[in-house]
Amino acid sequence: MSFNFELLHQEKETAARVGKITTVHGEIETPIFMPVGTQATVKSMTPEELWEIGSQIILANTYHLYLRPGSKLIAEAGGLHEFMHWDGPILTDSGGFQVFSLSDLNEITEEGVYFRSHLDGSKHFISPEISMEIQRDLGSDIVMAFDECPPHPADYDYLAKSLEMTIRWAERCKKEMQDTEQALFGIVQGGVYRDLRKASVEALLDIGFPGYAIGGLSVGEKKEEMLEVLDFTVPVMPEDKPRYLMGVGTPEDLLEGVKRGIDMFDCVLPTRIARHGAVFTSHGRITVRNAEYARDFTPLDDECDCYVCQNYTRGYIRHLIKRNEILGARLTTYHNLYFLINLMEEMRDAIQRDRFMEFYRKFYQKYKI
Numbered sequence: 084m085s086f087n088f089e090l091l092h093q094e095k096e097t098a099a100r101v102g103k104i105t106t107v108h109g110e111i112e113t114p115i116f117m118p119v120g121t122q123a124t125v126k127s128m129t130p131e132e133l134w135e136i137g138s139q140i141i142l143a144n145t146y147h148l149y150l151r152p153g154s155k156l157i158a159e160a161g162g163l164h165e166f167m168h169w170d171g172p173i174l175t176d177s178g179g180f181q182v183f184s185l186s187d188l189n190e191i192t193e194e195g196v197y198f199r200s201h202l203d204g205s206k207h208f209i210s211p212e213i214s215m216e217i218q219r220d221l222g223s224d225i226v227m228a229f230d231e232c233p234p235h236p237a238d239y240d241y242l243a244k245s246l247e248m249t250i251r252w253a254e255r256c257k258k259e260m261q262d263t264e265q266a267l268f269g270i271v272q273g274g275v276y277r278d279l280r281k282a283s284v285e286a287l288l289d290i291g292f293p294g295y296a297i298g299g300l301s302v303g304e305k306k307e308e309m310l311e312v313l314d315f316t317v318p319v320m321p322e323d324k325p326r327y328l329m330g331v332g333t334p335e336d337l338l339e340g341v342k343r344g345i346d347m348f349d350c351v352l353p354t355r356i357a358r359h360g361a362v363f364t365s366h367g368r369i370t371v372r373n374a375e376y377a378r379d380f381t382p383l384d385d386e387c388d389c390y391v392c393q394n395y396t397r398g399y400i401r402h403l404i405k406r407n408e409i410l411g412a413r414l415t416t417y418h419n420l421y422f423l424i425n426l427m428e429e430m431r432d433a434i435q436r437d438r439f440m441e442f443y444r445k446f447y448q449k450y451k452i
C-alpha cells in the first residue's frame with residue numbers, strides 16, 4: 084500500500100498536530116483544507132492556479148460524475164487525473180451524502196440505495212460495490228466508504244441501526260478495494276451520541292482502514308453540538324491515522340477542528356460564497372457586492388499577499404460581481420481558497436512552534452465573524 088500517514092509533531096497544549104500523508108500522486112502536509120470540485124473542476128480555477136495558491140489535494144465526487152459524464156467515460160480518458168489535468172492527490176466522496184441530500188430518495192435497503200437523479204428524474208441504484216467501482220474508474224488516491232449520513236435530528240434507535248448498516252457497508256467496500264493502490268477511509272457515524280460514536284470507531288478499527296473520517300456532522304446541528312461530538316470522538320480515534328472531518332468548514336470551524344486534532348477538512352463554502360460576492364478577510368467575512376464597497380479601492384484583505392489582493396480593489400471586484408462578469412467569481416474564488424489554505428499553513432507553523440493557542444487567540448481578536 085503506497086499510502087502512508089506520518090505524525091510529525093504533537094502540539095504541547097492542545098490536540099492539534101502536524102502530519103504528512105503520502106499518496107501515489109504526492110505528499111500532503113496536514114492539517115489541510117481540501118478545495119472541492121463537484122464536476123471534475125474546482126469551479127473557475129485552473130489546476131495551475133490551484134497549485135499556485137498551495138492546494139495539495141482536491142475533492143471530486145462520485146454521485147455527480149456517475150450521473151454526468153459517467154465514470155466509464157472518465158475511465159476511458161485515463162481516469163480523473165488525466166481527464167481534469169490535475170496530477171496531485173484526489174479524494175472522492177462515496178456518493179451517499181449526495182444521494183441523501185440531492186435526490187428525492189426512493190429507499191435505503193441493506194443492498195444499497197434506490198434514488199432518482201436530480202438532473203432528469205431517472206431511476207438509479209447505488210451500493211457499496213457500485214460506489215467502489217465508480218471510485219476505481221475515477222482513480223482517486225483516497226476513496227470514501229459508502230455510508231449513510233443520517234438526517235439531523237434523528238432518534239437514537241435510527242442512528243444505532245444506521246451506523247450498524249454503515250459498518251456492514253464499510254466491510255463490503257473494503258472487500259472491493261483489497262487489490263488497489265487506492266486508500267479507503269472508513270466513516271464514523273453515530274449522530275450526537277457518545278456511545279454510538281465510540282461503537283462506530285471501534286467497529287471500524289476492527290475492520291481496519293488507513294484513515295478515518297467523521298461523518299454525520301455539519302448537517303444542521305448546533306455548532307456547540309458539533310464541537311462536543313469532536314471532544315468525545317477524536318480521543319477514541321487512532322493517533323497514527325489521518326482524521327477527516329467531512330463538510331467543514333468556515334475559518335472558525337477549521338481552528339476549532341484543528342485544535343481538537345482533526346487533520347483534513349473539505350467545504351464548498353469558500354467557492355460557493357465567492358460566486359455570490361462574499362469573501363473571507365483577516366477581520367471577518369465581507370460581502371463585497373454590497374454598495375458600501377463601490378468606492379473602496381483597497382484590497383479584499385489588506386493582510387493578504389495573494390495575486391488578487393496585490394492587483395485588484397474591492398470596488399473593481401464589486402463591479403465585476405454586480406455585472407455577473409466571469410472574472411468576478413474567479414477573483415473571489417481565488418482569494419477565498421488562498422485565504423483558507425494560507426490559514427492552514429499558518430496553523431501548521433504555529434503547531435510546530437507549540438504556539439497554537441497564541442495563534443488561536445490572535446485570530447479571534449481580529450476575526451469578527
Ligand SMILES: CNc1nc2c(CCNC[C@]34C[C@H]5C[C@H](C[C@H](C5)C3)C4)c3nc(N)[nH]c(=O)c3cc2[nH]1
Nearest residue numbers: 119120121143144176180232298299300301329330
Ligand atoms: C456540508 N456538511 C457535510 N458534508 C458532508 C459530507 C460530504 C463531504 N463533502 C464532499 C462533497 C459533497 C458534495 C459537494 C462537494 C463535492 C462533492 C459533492 C463531494 C463536496 C459527507 N459525506 C459522507 N460520505 N458522509 C457523511 O457523513 C458526510 C457528512 C457531511 N456533512
Ligand SMILES: [Zn+2]
Nearest residue numbers: 387389392418
Ligand atoms: Zn487575497
